[in-house]
Amino acid sequence: MSSPSKAEVLAFSGPGPLPSGVERPKLGAAEAVHAIVEREYAAVWRFLRRLGVPESDADDTAQRVFARVLAKRGEVRSGAERAYLMRAAFRAALEDQRARQRVRARSTSVDVDVVHSPSPQPDEAFAQRQQLELLDRAVAALPTELRAVLMLFEIEGLSFTEIALALELPRGTVASRVRRARELFADAVRRDRFRSAL
Amino acid sequence: MTEPTLERWLADPNADPELRQLLEAGRSERPRSQALRMAPLVISTLLTVQAAAVAAPLTVAPVAATPLAAGAARHAITTAIFKWLAGGVFVGAAALSASQALEPAQQAAPVVVESAAPAARQRASARAATPKPTVVEPVLVAPETSAAPSKAPAVRADVAREVALLDAARVALLQGNARRALDALSGLDRLPSRSLAPEATVLRVRALLALGDVETARRVAARFVAIAPKSPQASVLRALLAEPLETKVKDSASPDRERAIQTEASEL
Numbered sequence: 012m013s014s015p016s017k018a019e020v021l022a023f024s025g026p027g028p029l030p031s032g033v034e035r036p037k038l039g040a041a042e043a044v045h046a047i048v049e050r051e052y053a054a055v056w057r058f059l060r061r062l063g064v065p066e067s068d069a070d071d072t073a074q075r076v077f078a079r080v081l082a083k084r085g086e087v088r089s090g091a092e093r094a095y096l097m098r099a100a101f102r103a104a105l106e107d108q109r110a111r112q113r114v115r116a117r118s119t120s121v122d123v124d125v126v127h128s129p130s131p132q133p134d135e136a137f138a139q140r141q142q143l144e145l146l147d148r149a150v151a152a153l154p155t156e157l158r159a160v161l162m163l164f165e166i167e168g169l170s171f172t173e174i175a176l177a178l179e180l181p182r183g184t185v186a187s188r189v190r191r192a193r194e195l196f197a198d199a200v201r202r203d204r205f206r207s208a209l
Numbered sequence: 210m211t212e213p214t215l216e217r218w219l220a221d222p223n224a225d226p227e228l229r230q231l232l233e234a235g236r237s238e239r240p241r242s243q244a245l246r247m248a249p250l251v252i253s254t255l256l257t258v259q260a261a262a263v264a265a266p267l268t269v270a271p272v273a274a275t276p277l278a279a280g281a282a283r284h285a286i287t288t289a290i291f292k293w294l295a296g297g298v299f300v301g302a303a304a305l306s307a308s309q310a311l312e313p314a315q316q317a318a319p320v321v322v323e324s325a326a327p328a329a330r331q332r333a334s335a336r337a338a339t340p341k342p343t344v345v346e347p348v349l350v351a352p353e354t355s356a357a358p359s360k361a362p363a364v365r366a367d368v369a370r371e372v373a374l375l376d377a378a379r380v381a382l383l384q385g386n387a388r389r390a391l392d393a394l395s396g397l398d399r400l401p402s403r404s405l406a407p408e409a410t411v412l413r414v415r416a417l418l419a420l421g422d423v424e425t426a427r428r429v430a431a432r433f434v435a436i437a438p439k440s441p442q443a444s445v446l447r448a449l450l451a452e453p454l455e456t457k458v459k460d461s462a463s464p465d466r467e468r469a470i471q472t473e474a475s476e477l
Contacts (some may be wrong), residue, residue, distance in 0.1 A: 041253055045441055048249040056240045070244045077248070141347065142234030149231065166235045169415035193222050200228055 013184045044081055045099035047204060051093055052077070053168050055100050060100055061162045062104035093169065101159050108155065144188035145203060153192055153200035160185060246448055250441045371405050378412045387419035407433070407442040414449055426450065431458060 056073045064072050076099045080087060087095045090108045150158050159178060163169040171189075222228035238243065374396045381390035384438040395411050397403060410433045417426035437443055 042439060044256065045249040045444070046255055048252050052248045053239045054244060056236065056244075057238055061235065062237065067302055070240060070248070073240075074248060074251050074255060077252040078259065081252065082259055093228060139234055139237070142231055143238060146231045146235050162235070163230050197222055197225065197228060200231065204227070 043084075047081065047092055048077055050095055054093065055096050057164055057166060058097060058159075058201040059107075060102050061147070061166065062101070062108070062153070062155065062159060064104055064107050068107065072103050073100070076103050079154070091173070091176060093167075094173045095165060097169070097173075098179065101178060104159075105155065145200070148203055149196055149199040152202075153195050153198055157188055157192035157195060160188040163197055164189050164192075246445065250445060253441055298360040299452075325465060368404050371400055374400075375405060375408055375412060378409075378416070382415055382419065385419070387416040390419075407437070407440065408449065411442050411445050411449075414446055418449060 052073060055076055056069050057073050059076075060066065061068050076096060080092070080095050080099050120136070150161065153161065156178070160174060161173045163177060166173075169177065171182050171185045174180070174185045174189075180188070223232065242246075315385075374393050378390040378393040381387070381393060390412060394409055394416070397409055403409075410429060414426045414430045417423075417429065426452055430450055434443045434446055
């Protein structure tokens with residue numbers, strides 16, 4: 012089986028003459044994008060979800076986050092892609108939060124819960140969904156900045172250095188926020204446990 | 210190394226079984242498999258559209274001879290592309306390269322620009338009256354400087370029409386009407402130029418599979434995979450057909466291969 016040559020693949024991506032200033036995409040660029048997206052998409056999506064982006068919007072938002080960061084791939088230090096993605100995700104989540112607050116402010120209807128609870132899916136384990144709902148309730152009690160730190164540290168396993176880069180904070184601040192976030196998280200779970208025991 | 214020390218210093222919630230269970234639930238949550246599968250394609254498409262917009266901004270076309278009209282046309286096309294991209298099931302396009310999007314059209318007939326301009330102008334004036342906070346970054350942001358080919362608006366009109374047809378096919382598929390999806394895809398043949406053939410191929414294969422025509426779907430997919438085996442669409446096609454596709458195209462000459470993709474719609 013003879014695989015098409017590089018020239019053929021490039022030709023397929025646009026046989027016409029190129030306007031001045033436009034370069035043909037380099038072979039491998041698409042693969043690189045593909046690899047980063049495959050590696051990091053779930054993490055960005057999870058981060059957005061825990062920051063309160065509804066499940067219905069999480070994919071759109073995650074895609075925009077990747078497009079923003081990958082468009083400036085030249086400015087992203089190799090190996091720091093995840094931190095940059097999380098930075099963009101944090102900003103996008105804040106934008107999303109503000110947008111939803113504006114909608115709520117305009118709306119006269121009942122206040123919408125910050126934590127989105129998607130309808131149960133048949134393919135999802137009930138226990139898992141319950142755990143996630145409890146997690147969302149607990150982290151919703153944290154200020155967004157602490158929630159972000161906790162999620163990046165505990166869920167996504169970023170180092171202090173990476174979190175500092177992602178959230179544009181000094182490392183010492185990250186450490187103190189992790190500690191504070193852990194305390195508040197534990198308190199929130201305890202409170203939830205207490206309430207459900209009543 | 211200071212981080213291990215800091216970690217010890219901090220009260221680790223993972224030491225508490227209940228907290229650990231919650232955190233593990235958070236770690237194991239994943240996007241839906243379809244969204245995960247399509248994400249690379251959608252993001253590649255967004256990147257390509259962004260790159261195309263930066264490389265060749267819209268120029269003022271005869272039909273859009275005022276800045277307002279030019280902005281309106283840009284808005285119309287942006288909206289069309291965004292609507293397509295934001296619909297739920299994506300058939301993105303890494304192979305939609307900047308060069309394709311900017312390829313000069315064979316006919317300079319900016320039909321969509323003409324028809325879209327009045328409505329878009331109304332939207333533009335409505336936006337001017339009530340400025341809306343930006344939540345979504347605009348995909349097609351044309352810088353003020355840098356020259357563009359004079360036929361760019363016509364090309365964009367074609368792209369917008371193409372996107373509209375692909376959108377119709379996508380919606381039909383979402384509604385379970387594969388036959389209507391194929392009808393919409395056949396409308397692509399009437400366009401003077403095509404930039405989104407790879408996306409059309411993925412949609413076509415999905416429609417064929419939905420109709421149970423696995424053989425034709427496999428043939429269409431195999432032809433595409435032979436030409437662009439490393440493209441994101443090839444990955445999608447492989448996933449759709451759940452097994453590796455072998456190269457089955459007999460003719461291996463490059464121009465023929467291009468033509469085969471461009472005309473594959475008409476053969477179905």
